[in-house]
Every structure is written in structure tokens, then in C-alpha cells.
Amino acid sequence: MLADRYDAEIVKEVLLSRENYKPFPTSEDRSEWCELPQNLKRFWINKGESRFNYSWPTITATQYMDFSRTGNRVRYDTVLLERRQDLASLVIAECIENHGRFMDDIVNGIWCICEETFWGIPGHGYMMRRQDPLPDVSDRIIELFAAETASLLAWTYYLLKNKLDAMSRMICERIHLEVKTRILDPYLQRTDFWWMGFNQEKMLNNWNPWCNSNCLMAFLLLEDDQQRREAAVVKAMHSLDMYIQRLDPDGGCEEGPKYWIYAGGMLFDGLELLYGATNGKLDVFQEPLIQNVGRYIYKAYIDGCFYANFADSSPKVHIPADLMYRYGRRIEDSRLSGLGAIELKKKHEESTFVHYSIMFRQLSAIFHYAEMEHYIGESPYLRDTWFDGIQVMVAREQEGSSEGLYLAAKGGHNDESHNHNDIGHFIVYCDGSPMIIDPGVGSYTSKSFFSERYSLWTMQSAYHNLPLVNGAQQLAGRQYEADQVHYHQDETLASITMNIAKAYPESAGITSWKRAIKLIRDSNPYIEIQDYFQLTRMSDDITLMLMTPHAPQVEGIGCIALQDVNLHRLTIRYNGELFSVSIDTIVLDDEAMREVWGDRLYRIMLNAQTAGNQGESIIKISK
Numbered sequence: 001m002l003a004d005r006y007d008a009e010i011v012k013e014v015l016l017s018r019e020n021y022k023p024f025p026t027s028e029d030r031s032e033w034c035e036l037p038q039n040l041k042r043f044w045i046n047k048g049e050s051r052f053n054y055s056w057p058t059i060t061a062t063q064y065m066d067f068s069r070t071g072n073r074v075r076y077d078t079v080l081l082e083r084r085q086d087l088a089s090l091v092i093a094e095c096i097e098n099h100g101r102f103m104d105d106i107v108n109g110i111w112c113i114c115e116e117t118f119w120g121i122p123g124h125g126y127m128m129r130r131q132d133p134l135p136d137v138s139d140r141i142i143e144l145f146a147a148e149t150a151s152l153l154a155w156t157y158y159l160l161k162n163k164l165d166a167m168s169r170m171i172c173e174r175i176h177l178e179v180k181t182r183i184l185d186p187y188l189q190r191t192d193f194w195w196m197g198f199n200q201e202k203m204l205n206n207w208n209p210w211c212n213s214n215c216l217m218a219f220l221l222l223e224d225d226q227q228r229r230e231a232a233v234v235k236a237m238h239s240l241d242m243y244i245q246r247l248d249p250d251g252g253c254e255e256g257p258k259y260w261i262y263a264g265g266m267l268f269d270g271l272e273l274l275y276g277a278t279n280g281k282l283d284v285f286q287e288p289l290i291q292n293v294g295r296y297i298y299k300a301y302i303d304g305c306f307y308a309n310f311a312d313s314s315p316k317v318h319i320p321a322d323l324m325y326r327y328g329r330r331i332e333d334s335r336l337s338g339l340g341a342i343e344l345k346k347k348h349e350e351s352t353f354v355h356y357s358i359m360f361r362q363l364s365a366i367f368h369y370a371e372m373e374h375y376i377g378e379s380p381y382l383r384d385t386w387f388d389g390i391q392v393m394v395a396r397e398q399e400g401s402s403e404g405l406y407l408a409a410k411g412g413h414n415d416e417s418h419n420h421n422d423i424g425h426f427i428v429y430c431d432g433s434p435m436i437i438d439p440g441v442g443s444y445t446s447k448s449f450f451s452e453r454y455s456l457w458t459m460q461s462a463y464h465n466l467p468l469v470n471g472a473q474q475l476a477g478r479q480y481e482a483d484q485v486h487y488h489q490d491e492t493l494a495s496i497t498m499n500i501a502k503a504y505p506e507s508a509g510i511t512s513w514k515r516a517i518k519l520i521r522d523s524n525p526y527i528e529i530q531d532y533f534q535l536t537r538m539s540d541d542i543t544l545m546l547m548t549p550h551a552p553q554v555e556g557i558g559c560i561a562l563q564d565v566n567l568h569r570l571t572i573r574y575n576g577e578l579f580s581v582s583i584d585t586i587v588l589d590d591e592a593m594r595e596v597w598g599d600r601l602y603r604i605m606l607n608a609q610t611a612g613n614q615g616e617s618i619i620k621i622s623k
Contacts, residue, residue, distance in 0.1 A: 001244050002237035006282050011230050014281035021220055023276055024363045026159050027095040040369050041096045043349035048093020051086045054105045056112045067122035068133040071446030077121045084152055088357040091156050114178045119146035140186045147214035150183040154221040155359035179218055187215045197242025205417035206259050208243035209266035212236045216273050248389020251292025254416040256313025257300045264293040268327050285330050294327040298339045298380040303402035303432030310410055312418035312441045316596050321351040322365035325372050338377020384489045391485050395494035395519040402432035407527050409517040411482030411498045421461040421474040423482045423503035424515045433568040437547050442590035468543040472508035494519045509536040526622035540611040546604040549597045552583050573620045579606040
């Protein structure tokens with residue numbers, strides 16, 4: 001899509017030099033900074049003042065070693081990322097106010113970050129050739145946060161260079177040296193970083209656009225040698241192509257809505273950089289795939305801050321307002337831009353604060369703020385969506401409204417990026433409120449990836465809305481997949497049917513397990529889960545699970561009620577002669593999950609009462 005269309009000769013012809021690349025006004029170009037809304041300027045100056053005369057937090061060797069010793073990723077990562085967010089806030093505050101009072105703190109922040117041995121996080125140290133509890137300073141790997149750090153320092157250089165030079169010429173020289181040594185040179189010299197996609201030994205995911213877009217920013221803002229700038233652009237296009245070619249035409253994000261921010265969203269950032277650095281000459285925004293990648297996020301939107309959260313995504317996601325707005329405007333999709341405007345109106349000035357200090361997005365959000373405040377797009381509430389590539393269905397009662405029942409369900413396979421073992425899984429919301437849920441994922445630790453991933457309960461099929469058969473859960477791997485998947489949609493019905501037998505090991509003894517998940521839109525809409533199964537042997541060891549954040553109320557044989565604090569209510573009906581009910585309370589001790597669900601979740605277990613080698617279950621869910 002990119003490299004074949006725009007070869008090195010075209011890049012050489014159209015790429016702006018560093019001197020002519022002016023994506024945003026510097027601190028000296030005052031007119032646009034002065035014209036920002038007063039409330040927005042006050043918000044960012046307050047952010048800067050909160051770090052005035054700041055004592056930058058230390059990062060010690062033993063803090064880094066904490067990951068190898070305990071598996072904890074939060075303690076070290078938090079300090080590292082807060083340093084970057086604080087520097088970004090101070091830089092923007094100085095650009096807005098322009099009085100120089102934040103400059104000492106900015107220089108201290110630059111110096112602290114430049115003196116860090118490794119700009120990445122311990123959880124990504126596996127990329128180094130020599131494995132050790134401490135990072136190898138001789139092995140300049142590029143991972144997510146090292147690339148982001150280079151981008152942040154490059155933007156700081158671009159925005160404040162003359163002010164920094166007036167204090168000491170060593171500051172900008174240090175930025176240039178560190179970014180060149182750690183990022184620019186390795187980016188051009190090495191092809192072995194798995195996320196580049198040149199050695200296809202690993203599945204590409206959000207790392208590819210995330211790293212590429214940040215490295216590209218650093219080259220565009222810092223690199224003086226035009227030939228090296230051109231080479232970086234060409235290499236970035238080749239690498240992004242490796243990612244783009246593995247995307248499904250429908251643009252579905254198998255990593256879930258949270259990771260769309262860094263997958264599809266970072267792809268947009270990279271394409272937007274290419275567009276801007278060539279005065280619009282490198283432009284693929286009219287490609288259907290690129291447009292569908294953007295549209296995914298409103299197709300997965302439920303209501304408020306809730307999104308259909310399969311894989312490692314939280315159900316509560318704050319998608320950057322400006323990212324959706326600009327993506328929508330670029331592809332001329334008023335639903336996507338409209339969802340961005342809705343997000344801005346929910347958070348106002350706070351919507352311009354982007355976590356992980358992605359300065360490109362923060363600056364874009366600041367300079368589009370006034371425009372977004374007055375934008376009104378189309379409703380993002382689509383009635384029906386089908387992602388054929390990732391086999392995800394979304395349906396709601398009516399177009400243009402979150403009122404009523406909402407259903408999302410999935411087929412797919414159990415080797416997706418950020419995979420959970422969840423073939424045949426579904427979620428149900430009522431009037432925009434979560435009722436039958438995907439729990440999401442806890443805070444990442446050393447167990448979250450690689451060999452111990454499925455020891456975590458949040459990854460296991462027993463904690464999704466799925467069957468447990470003869471004590472066997474679904475297994476991870478590409479061969480564990482949905483079969484015979486069919487989607488249907490009309491005015492009165494949206495459904496997905498599949499055989500999920502292949503998702504289970506032989507020990508489950510499943511010959512066939514056909515699951516149909518339906519939203520029926522009649523005078524009294526309801527959701528129906530139909531299971532028809534055949535086993536290799538007689539068994540009564542069959543349990544159907546339903547996960548919920550609300551304490552279930554058993555209202556007689558075959559009937560369970562769920563109700564939230566706002567009195568949204570669902571009734572679950574099942575065959576009480578075939579299944580008994582038990583309820584498992586799951587106390588949440590993980591802070592990330594508690595922020596979403598409170599202190600506990602509940603697992604409803606419908607347990608078979610009689611043995612058989614075949615059977616049928618119908619669960620009906622209604623308001």
C-alpha cells in the first residue's frame with residue numbers, strides 16, 4: 001500500500017527538509033498559542049504549575065530489578081511514565097505562557113531522562129540479546145517506550161530549541177546525541193526487531209505502528225541529514241506495509257478497543273506524519289482498509305465509556321477525542337469525528353491530556369480543541385456490525401440509541417494478539433449498562449505474556465461466558481478455533497452461529513458443540529443463547545458460565561435476575577429441570593479491575609443435573 005506506491009525516488013522528491021517541516025508552531029510562533037481558548041490555556045498552565053520547582057523522581061537499579069525478582073510491572077513503569085508525562089506538561093505550559101518560568105524544570109526533566117540507562121520498561125527486556133535483571137547498555141533495542149521517549153524529546157527540541165540553547169547549547173546537543181544513539185541509528189541499521197515485520201517469526205501487532213510512528217517523528221524533527229530522513233521514511237513505509245497487509249479488509253482490531261488506540265490509532269499517526277511531511281503527497285486515506293480501521297472504534301462502541309472489550313481490552317476505554325476526530329475528518333466519516341466530539345464534551349480540557357505523553361496527539365488535541373467544541377457529527381450508535389475477519393458480531397435493538405439490549409459475540413481462534421481463550425463468548429448490556437460481561441484483564445505482570453499467561457484466571461475460558469465440559473477449558477493455539485461460523489442480520493434478527501468443539505482439547509470429549517447467539521427484535525426484544533451438543537461419552541459434568549458485575553438474584557427455578565444501581569434490570573431464563581444454579585463470588589484484588597468493576601464479580605454456573613451424551617440448552621435474556 002505504501003512502499004510500492006511511493007518508492008525512494010518519490011520520497012526524495014516530496015519529503016520536506018527538517019527546516020521546512022513545521023507541523024505545529026514553536027514557542028516563538030505566538031499567534032496560534034495566544035489564540036487558544038482561555039480555559040484550555042489555564043488547564044495546561046495549572047498542569048505545569050503542579051510540577052513547578054519539581055523534584056524529579058529517582059529511578060534506581062533495584063527498582064528495575066523488581067520485575068525479575070517479583071514479576072511486578074507497575075512500580076517501575078509508573079515512575080518512568082510519570083517522568084515523561086510531567087515533562088510533556090511542563091513543555092506545553094511553557095509554550096502557552098512563554099514567560100520562561102518552567103524552563104529550569106524542563107531542563108531537569110530532559111537531563112533525568114537522558115541519564116536513564118534504558119528508555120524502555122523491564123517487561124520488554126526480553127528483546128535484549130543478553131538476558132539479565134538489568135538492561136544491557138550496549139544493546140540498543142527499540143521498544144514501545146524507548147521510541148515514545150525519543151519522540152517526546154524530539155518534540156521538546158522542536159518546540160523550545162532557542163530557549164534551551166539560550167540556557168546551554170549542551171541541552172539540545174544532548175537530546176540529539178541520545179536520540180541518535182538509542183533510536184535513529186538502530187532504526188536504520190537493524191532489521192531484527194520483531195515488530196518491524198522483516199523477519200516473520202512473530203505475529204505483528206500494535207507494536208509495529210506504535211514504534212514506527214514514534215521513530216518517524218524523531219527522524220522528521222531531529223535528523224539533519226536528508227538522505228537519512230528519506231531512508232527512515234522508506235523503511236517506515238516498508239515496515240508499516242508488513243502490518244497493514246495482515247489486517248483484515250473489514251478493519252477489525254482483534255486486540256480490542258483499548259489497543260485500537262495503539263494499533264489502528266498509531267497507524268493513523270504514522271500515515272498522518274507521512275501526509276504532513278510531504279504536504280499531502282503521501283496519501284492512502286482513501287483506501288477502504290485504512291478507512292475501515294478507523295471505523296472499527298465506533299462499531300465497537302456501546303455507550304458512555306464502554307466498548308465491546310474482547311482480548312486484553314478493558315470495557316471502560318477513554319479513546320483520545322482528537323484521535324477519533326482527526327481520523328474521521330481525514331477519511332470524511334462524520335460518525336467517527338462525531339464520536340471524538342462526544343468524548344471531548346465528556347472530558348472537556350482533560351480530553352487534551354494524553355497518557356504516555358504522546359506529544360503529537362497532545363499538540364493536535366490542543367490546536368483542534370476549539371474546532372471540536374462546535375462539531376456535531378452523526379450518531380455513532382450503529383444497529384448492526386459484522387467483522388468477518390475477526391468473526392465479531394455487534395447488535396443493538398435500534399439504530400441511533402443506546403437504549404435497550406446490546407449484544408456482542410465472537411468466534412475467531414485462540415492465537416489472536418493479546419488472546420483470551422474465548423471462542424463462542426458474548427457480552428450483554430442493557431441501556432448502555434454492563435450486565436453479562438467480559439471481565440477484561442488485570443494489571444500486567446511477568447505472567448501476563450509468554451508461558452504463564454493462561455495461568456491467570458482472566459485469560460481462561462472458565463471465566464468467560466462459555467461451557468466447561470468434563471472439567472476441560474478451551475486451550476490456546478491457532479488450531480483451537482470456531483468452525484462453521486455464520487452471521488445473519490435482518491430487521492428482526494441478528495445472529496452468529498458456530499461450532500466451538502475445536503476450541504476444546506480431546507479430554508473434553510466433545511464431538512460437536514453448536515452455539516447460536518441471537519438478538520431477536522420483536523415487540524419484546526430478547527437475547528437467546530442456544531447450545532446443541534454431542535459428546536463422545538455420557539457425562540453430567542457440563543457447566544455453562546455467565547459472568548456479571550451484579551449480585552445475581554435467584555427468583556425461582558429457571559430464573560435469575562440482574563440489576564444495577566441505576567435499576568437497569570435483566571432476567572435470565574433457562575431450563576431449571578436440566579440445570580441447577582450455583583454462584584461463585586470473585587473478590588477482586590487487582591487495582592485495574594477494581595477501577596472498572598468494584599470489589600467483586602460474580603460467576604453464574606448452570607450445572608447439568610442428568611448425564612447424557614447429547615443435549616440442548618436455551619438461555620433467554622430479556623429486560
